[in-house]
Amino acid sequence: MNRRATQGEPFPLPIDNRPLKLAPGMQGLLRCPVCHARLELSPTVAVCQRATCATRYPIIEGVPVLIHEANSIFTLADFTERRTTFFNLAPSWRSQLLDRISPSINRNVKSKANYRRLTELLLSDSPAPRVLVLGGSVLGVGMEALLERPAIALIESDISFGPRTALICDGHDIPLEDGSVDAVIAQAVLEHVVDPYRVVEEMHRVLRPGGLVYAETPFMQQMHGGRYDFVRFSYWGHRRLFRRFAEVDSGVVCGPGMALAWSYTYFLLSFVRARWARHAVRLFASLTSFFWKYFDGFLVDRPGALKAASGYFFLGRRSDTILSDHELVRGYKPELTEA
Incomplete structure (x- = not known):
């Protein structure tokens, strides 16, 4: 479990100001996967708006990475570090x-x-x-x-x-x-x-x-x-x-x-x-x-x-x-x- 990310502490992110891939009308539906509170979105990070949670999630190349690490077999680092998850992104x-x-x-x-x-x-x-x-x-x-x-x-x-x-x-x-x-x-x-x-x-x-x-x-x-x-x-x-x-x-x-x-x-x-x-x-x-x-x-x-x-x-x-x-x-x- 990536404790720094789930406790709201900063994690390294690439400089990336591209727009979200989700249509603007869909972005308002997003919720924190931990507590279901609303999220504040920027080009590189989504932050839970509930003070008792305040979990931070990376946004990578316009894609929000909204993972509840305590309940998942995946971590935020799997995506910030571009590890292979399900699909092999570089097949031989x-x-x-x-x-x-x-x-x-x-x-x-x-x-x-x-x-x-x-x-x-x-x-x-x-x-x-x-x-x-x-x-x-x-x-x-x-x-x-x-x-x-x-x-x-x-x-x-x-x-x-x-x-x-x-x-x-x-x-x-x-x-x-x-x-x-x-x-x-x-x-x-x-x-x-x-x-x-x-x-x-x-x-x-x-x-x-x-x-x-x-x-x-x-x-x-x-x-x-x-x-x-x-x-x-x-x-x-x-x-x-x-x-x-x-x-x-x-x-x-x-x-x-x-x-x-x-x-x-x-x-x-x-x-x-x-x-x-x-x-x-x-x-x-x-x-x-x-x-x-x-x-x-x-x-x-x-x-x-x-x-x-x-x-x-x-x-x-x-x-x-x-x-x-x-x-x-x-x-x-x-x-x-x-x-």
Whole structure:
């Protein structure tokens, strides 16, 4: 824990007078992640306005770094010193070359349609919706539908710097005012947080009444993201995670074909250790399995896909009622999962 920063003492900052990446209308929503008080923003530092807290947070290249260090696996120094957090900001040329020449084994079958639906729901609820994106350093698959509507304002946050990062924060303590956004998006995020239940509670807190949540979370995917890979959810486990939300829609987003390609790839990788060999195996595996994902266009809506999916989505609305475990279990229908 960086005691100097959390006690309000000065910490070294680069001279940087560039404007904040967050739109002016979004800056007023920011709150101290420690005590939820308002922040005073300058080009290089954000200061909590509660005298008993007075925590100082760095602003780096226009990006506020609002981390509650006592509750997070990250520190302010991780960002002021530009350490690698989740994404490797300087990948090797070999890794970059491999990414360019290897066909992808991934396919988010439902993402584009789901984001179009989310966009329409948002604009039917509000003429100027505000959307928090967790894991928003890069544009998620299908999110173009949101960008095409200028009325929708995005707060793109992440735990890593990236081309779209406008706010550094930890989802366990979202630094926004209660009830301040119309939607929260977490695409391929919740498997990478220590306590997904806490993160979903925070999503519920910052949403307005009836606000929307959209999440995509893996089920059958091997470990990825290095040390930051913690959990997986079945379809029913994913529904329980969002038990404080009324379901609008849910189902398979990445199908059995993609799950099979991942398993095959990691099966082959288990035979080798040397870095060059792993690169070669990844290339071979992708060349010999990438086409399996195309079966998912046919399989994704079939009942058996719920048991064999690579990942699920959930679209819901903030609710004041909680789905009980009894209701969850009673809602199980064998015919939904029988092949």
